[in-house]
């Protein structure tokens with residue numbers, strides 16, 4: 001009979017399967033945090049929290065794009081291996097590096113100058129100042145303000161902005 005001949009191989013297989021399952025149950029029990037951290041997909045975050053969720057990161061990136069009136073390619077480059085894909089972890093663009101400084105600056109303004117006036121913020125961060133408050137849908141708010149000359153007498157619309165300066169100095 002066919003079924004009888006297969007039975008001896010069947011029991012060891014179940015045994016191995018149970019050992020494997022027990023191993024994973026043990027791992028899940030004792031290493032939840034490590035496993036979770038190791039699984040975060042981000043490769044190159046230097047200012048945002050390492051464990052930021054995909055939803056929060058996507059929300060932030062859409063927010064930066066809308067605030068500056070640009071798309072993802074303003075700060076990110078396509079992948080060298082497959083140009084139809086983006087290489088979001090790549091730091092080739094100076095705009096991405098400037099944006100890191102802008103994120104830090106914005107966080108510090110909120111932390112140092114607004115949070116003290118919100119005694120018990122929930123969650124424990126305040127976001128009074130954000131990108132759009134200065135940028136208003138343009139990448140360079142300083143150049144965009146047409147009345148700059150009236151408000152700020154020494155303002156020279158031709159003066160180099162930060163990006164041009166850094167590019168000139170050949171730092172990036």
Ligand code: HEC
Pocket residue numbers: 041042043044045046047048049061062064065068070071072073074075076088089095096097099100
């Ligand atoms: C104004 C610049 C800017 C724009 C526009 C922008 N990003 Fe980013 N993005 C950044 C910066 C800066 C970082 C790195 C943050 C850090 O170092 O903590 C980043 C990081 C990321 C990462 C994480 C990469 C990794 O693994 O390290 C992803 C994914 C990403 N961006 C997706 C997007 C998408 C999708 C868009 C368009 C909807 C977008 N970004 C638009 C500046 C930008």
Ligand code: HEC
Pocket residue numbers: 064068095096098099102103106129130131132133134135139140141142160161162163164
């Ligand atoms: C307090 C006002 C202010 C806030 C807040 C602010 N920015 Fe800026 N940002 C500026 C000004 C002004 C410039 C242009 C001046 C310069 O770079 O010389 C600029 C320039 C930039 C540039 C370079 C643009 C270019 O092509 O020259 C990027 C990228 C940028 N900001 C991203 C951001 C992001 C992302 C945020 C939010 C996390 C943000 N900024 C928040 C004022 C601000």
